[in-house]
Amino acid sequence: MSGRLQGRVAYVLGGGSEGPARDGESLPMGNGRAIALRLSAEGATVVVGDKSLDRATVTVEHLDGPGLAVEVDAADPDSCRAAVSTAIAHAGALDIVVCNVGISGREPLKVQSLEDWGIAGDVNVRSHWLTAQAALPTMLENARGAFVFVGSTAGIYSSRRSLSYEATKAAQLAVMRHVAVRYADRGVRANAVVLGNIDSALVRREFGAGGSDARAGVVPMGREGRPEEAAAAVAFLASDDAGYITGQSLVVDGGVSAAWPTPHR
Numbered sequence: 001m002s003g004r005l006q007g008r009v010a011y012v013l014g015g016g017s018e019g020p021a022r023d024g025e026s027l028p029m030g031n032g033r034a035i036a037l038r039l040s041a042e043g044a045t046v047v048v049g050d051k052s053l054d055r056a057t058v059t060v061e062h063l064d065g066p067g068l069a070v071e072v073d074a075a076d077p078d079s080c081r082a083a084v085s086t087a088i089a090h091a092g093a094l095d096i097v098v099c100n101v102g103i104s105g106r107e108p109l110k111v112q113s114l115e116d117w118g119i120a121g122d123v124n125v126r127s128h129w130l131t132a133q134a135a136l137p138t139m140l141e142n143a144r145g146a147f148v149f150v151g152s153t154a155g156i157y158s159s160r161r162s163l164s165y166e167a168t169k170a171a172q173l174a175v176m177r178h179v180a181v182r183y184a185d186r187g188v189r190a191n192a193v194v195l196g197n198i199d200s201a202l203v204r205r206e207f208g209a210g211g212s213d214a215r216a217g218v219v220p221m222g223r224e225g226r227p228e229e230a231a232a233a234v235a236f237l238a239s240d241d242a243g244y245i246t247g248q249s250l251v252v253d254g255g256v257s258a259a260w261p262t263p264h265r
């Protein structure tokens with residue numbers, strides 16, 4: 001693995017993983033954990049924030065280099081800010097911030113509740129802009145920083161499942177574009193990965209590993225993505241290789257959004 005993130009300090013919000021591991025593996029793998037491992041493998045010091053300190057600690061234990069586990073509740077504004085302060089105090093100024101945490105709802109318009117709408121907004125969008133706001137000052141001081149927001153194709157297309165998820169994932173991309181454009185001339189970049197069907201531990205827990213065949217059936221590549229493939233796209237956007245890229249959404253969906261909507265098989 002190249003050391004293109006050598007000397008960088010990264011913070012991953014939502015870097016634990018919860019749910020069944022893949023067959024033959026013991027470590028549950030979600031996007032947040034895969035991202036933390038990849039940034040570490042490329043040389044970054046990685047601070048892992050998660051509402052479960054245990055899950056964040058497991059991620060840190062598997063890093064290739066230095067790291068720190070931090071307990072943070074994305075639904076709590078003070079906790080979001082405090083986690084960034086802790087990260088900076090212990091690891092140094094943040095060069096890379098990955099806003100990965102996200103929860104999916106199950107309520108279409110007919111039954112969309114205020115409660116679900118509220119928590120989706122708090123976790124999927126508010127925590128992201130609060131985290132970015134807290135990390136921004138040191139990035140501006142150093143004239144160097146990269147934000148990567150972990151988005152979903154649900155922010156661009158409707159899956160008919162969850163109104164709150166689709167709305168908050170769309171809003172998240174607006175936050176990303178605002179950060180990108182507002183600070184483009186100050187050395188700070190912001191981009192998003194827009195993920196399709198990824199075989200994450202959380203998806204296995206919520207939909208079952210058996211659901212993956214149905215999920216893969218709509219993908220031109222004929223399979224779900226791996227969290228490691230999402231992480232590779234995040235690492236690219238976080239690195240200097242993406243130095244002239246800002247305000248963009250990189251779609252990682254195995255070709256779904258390029259296809260005429262027919263089942264693959």
Ligand SMILES: NC(=O)c1ccc[n+]([C@@H]2O[C@H](COP(=O)([O-])OP(=O)(O)OC[C@H]3O[C@@H](n4cnc5c(N)ncnc54)[C@H](O)[C@@H]3O)[C@@H](O)[C@H]2O)c1
Nearest residue numbers: 016017030031032051073074100101102152195198200202
């Ligand atoms: N898996 C997919 O198919 C898929 C598709 C599109 C987008 N995404 C996006 O990828 C991101 C990660 O999803 P994932 O399925 O890989 O999960 P993940 O495994 O990366 O994240 C789960 C982690 O988030 C933590 N978390 C949950 N609520 C939290 C809170 N309030 N505060 C702090 N931490 C909290 C959990 O403890 C868990 O460790 C989300 O933003 C999701 O919308 C996933």
